[in-house]
Amino acid sequence: MSPKKKISTAVIHRLPKYYRHLGELIDTGVQRISSRDLSLRMRVTASQIRQDLNHFGGFGQQGYGYNVSSLYNEIGKILGLGKIHNIIILGSGNLGQALAHYQYFKHRGFHIIGMFDKDEKIIGKEVGELKVMDIDQIPTFIKENNVEIGAIAIPKSEAKRMAELLVENGVKQIWNFAHLDLHLGDDVIVENVNLTESLMRLSFRAALEHRG
């Protein structure tokens, strides 16, 4: 089994949270933190934290705790941060615009460098610092720019075809907001943000609360 198979979904979900909390600790001047204090802050057990970090070699010293900024940097490296990741957005509707205006992405090295639409009334318009381009320009734009991530912010009916277009042109990371599963080959990574399913999880947990 290759190392990448061993990292569970739960760990993948916790890593960005460690990173965020450590960043907040740095902002408030904390240099060192015990696994107990980190666990109280994160609301996971200290042993869970140790287990999670042991996937990557562990970073604490017995009785000494964690050096906040070095742990922050190491987790950042594990997360593939510390370099620039260029993103293009397909779809310039409300969601595409919300993504284009989201301030935290750039701070983490995620740069939105292009936005595309098929609607002639919108092509050429400005969204923040971007000018909306015609989807026909996607292949050329990808060739000329180092595009790592394609965000799919278009309706379900077009999503599969447009995701395939991105993959054909060499994009290996798809950030999918459309309401369908995309299977684009073993070497393509798809991260889904399905808002309807998110609402269903909320209502499921509420229903469970009432039953339980």
Next chain:
Amino acid sequence: MSPKKKISTAVIHRLPKYYRHLGELIDTGVQRISSRDLSLRMRVTASQIRQDLNHFGGFGQQGYGYNVSSLYNEIGKILGLGKIHNIIILGSGNLGQALAHYQYFKHRGFHIIGMFDKDEKIIGKEVGELKVMDIDQIPTFIKENNVEIGAIAIPKSEAKRMAELLVENGVKQIWNFAHLDLHLGDDVIVENVNLTESLMRLSFRAALEHRG
């Protein structure tokens, strides 16, 4: 241990997917499906499906497969669907507007009935079928309407205070898009949609792919 503690995050994530796939099967006229065919479609193992559904009593018959529409209805009930869930959105920026325009929510019983902002330039404007209201009106609006879910689509700096305002006024389900953890009491359910963390998971898996 109460029943609600036994349902893992992974199961909670799969239930809406079962629901979506079963809905798609209904749309294409499929009435019965074997656990093997459902597993191929869902890309989880047949034994995983059986295990997941056994949490709720199981729904298949040996050698007979699943009745698609009855399984769809049962999972819908488990998810707390089949009734109307009223939502208010705090924040009428791009994200709030994207949520207000999202078509699938209503189809699943999630009705967005109010939108609030503190910006006087925006209050009174129309977003789809909604008229943006002043955040000062939130307590009255909650009293007069059956608000189940509050969506937090405002900056981090205001998010905690506004989420607390919702909870003080009786809202027990918070759909949080702000870039922080909200801890609002044991009886309040928070579903987080953290887009920066979603991007980090994508870049983590891409970095892992290169290493692995």
